[in-house]
Amino acid sequence: MATERGTADELARTLREAILRLNRRVRQTRAVGDLTFSQLSALTSLQxxxxxxPRELADVERVQPPTMTKIVGKLEDRGLVARTPHPTDGRQVILAPTEQGRTxxxxxxxxxxxxxxxxxxxxxxxxRDVLARAAQIMQQVAQA
Amino acid sequence: MATERGTADELARTLREAILRLNRRVRQTRAVGDLTFSQLSALTSLQxxxxxxPRELADVERVQPPTMTKIVGKLEDRGLVARTPHPTDGRQVILAPTEQGRTxxxxxxxxxxxxxxxxxxxxxxxxRDVLARAAQIMQQVAQA
DNA sequence: TCACGATTCTTAGCTTAGCTAATGAGCTTG
DNA sequence: CAAGCTCATTAGCTAAGCTAAGAATCGTGA
Known part of the structure; x- marks a missing residue:
């Protein structure tokens, strides 16, 4: 168990490092006027x-509701996401990608x-196989 | 080759998703008064x-110099990193962790x-083995 | 040798992403 | 039907990232 924990510590360090660097690197590739990482992820979840x-989307994306309000606001400004009232619950709102959003x-x-x-x-x-399997595992871990 | 590109596209999507989510999740665990992800990474590189x-550190961390100026500034405020003049080049500065920074x-x-x-x-x-190998690969990719 | 271009770091100013706390509207239940 | 809960948003903060621009210094070619 001590060994398991030792390798886990070491792995945690290198894995954190790796995802930070890769995250930064991918972020850098954003073209002007493009969607950001977070915006695209939210739009993807909606699709x-x-x-x-908003609450459900925030849970899926693992951010707090106010954060999602901002992200959705940006998508709405671009006409990519539409906000319609909930049929039965007046507090809630339904978010869905527009046609423009989908295309x-x-x-x-x-x-x-x-x-x-x-x-x-x-x-x-x-x-690639290693990365594909790792992506699965990372998703699980992130979900925990 | 078309197949290769097809799987690569698919993998890119899932991998991006995975690192975004895991990144967020790990970020959430930050305790009050703790160092942030980026600060810790910079300190680690210095160690x-x-x-x-600063320029070298920015290159290692793959951020722009002004970004590193900020991060180092925060570390300096806490007395974790010290700034000493370069012996021969008056423009440059040497960054190193302090004793306090190391401990x-x-x-x-x-x-x-x-x-x-x-x-x-x-x-x-x-x-864990999959993740360890994936971390290696992701570092390489991020370096590219 | 000295003037001009390049390099280094920093400052200023911006956007995005995240958070918590607080507010207001609308449900739900005793 | 009142009290309390839930949902979404607003307000206000910090951190991380960027570009553009400036000041200091270095190096080099005429």
Whole structure:
């Protein structure tokens, strides 16, 4: 157990380092007028789920509701997300991507991915496999 | 090759998602008065390299020099990093962790890692192995 | 040698992302 | 129906990142 914990500590350090650096690096590739990392992630969640309330979206994205209010506000300003009243609960709001949001999403997503996808395409299939499995595990861990 | 690019695109998406979420999650664990992610990373780099100029540190951390000026400023305010003039070049500055920085580093680092290390300790050895290899690969990619 | 270009660091000013605390509107329940 | 809860937003803060611009210093070529 001591050994398990020892490797876990070491791994935690290197993993933190790696995700910080990669996060920064991917962020740098953002083109002017592009969607940011967080905005794109929120839009993606909305597309995958079809529609969500701000609270639900905040939970999915693991941020606090006020943070999501801001992010959604930016998406709304661009006409990518629409806000409609909840049919039965007057407090809540339904968020959904607009048609423009859906079509723009695909483009932006592609541009956004471009740099990273290029790097990944240059790796060996084995390495990509490792990353694919790691991504799964990291998602699980982040969910905890 | 089309296939390679297809999987790379897909992987880029999931990997981006995973590192964003995990990044947020780890960030949340910051205790009051603690060092932030970026501050700790900068301090770590200084410890590993012994001493660096701001420019060098910015390059290692992959941020722009003004960003590093801020981060180092915060570390300096806490007495964790000292700034000494460069012996031969009057423009440059030498940054190095203070004694206090070195000792505090170990503590903070441990606290900082705690949550993540716990999660990782709960994984199977296989899963940890995947993450360890993935961390290596991600570092390489981030360096590119 | 000295003037001009390059390099280094910092300052100023901006945006985004995150947080907590507080507010107001609308549910729900005793 | 009043008291308390939940939801969304607003207000206000900090940190992290960027670019542009400035001051100091270095180095080099005429």
């Amino acid at each position: 995958l789920h079809g529609a969500l309330t 723009m999403y695909a483009q932006f997503e592609q541009v956004r991915n471009e740099w990273l996808a290029e790097q990944l395409a240059a790796l060996s299939p084995d390495e | 590993l390299h012994g001493a660096l100029t 505090m580093y170990a503590q903070f680092e441990q606290v900082r890692n705690e949550w993540l290390a716990e999660q990782l300790a709960a994984l199977s050895p296989d899963e």
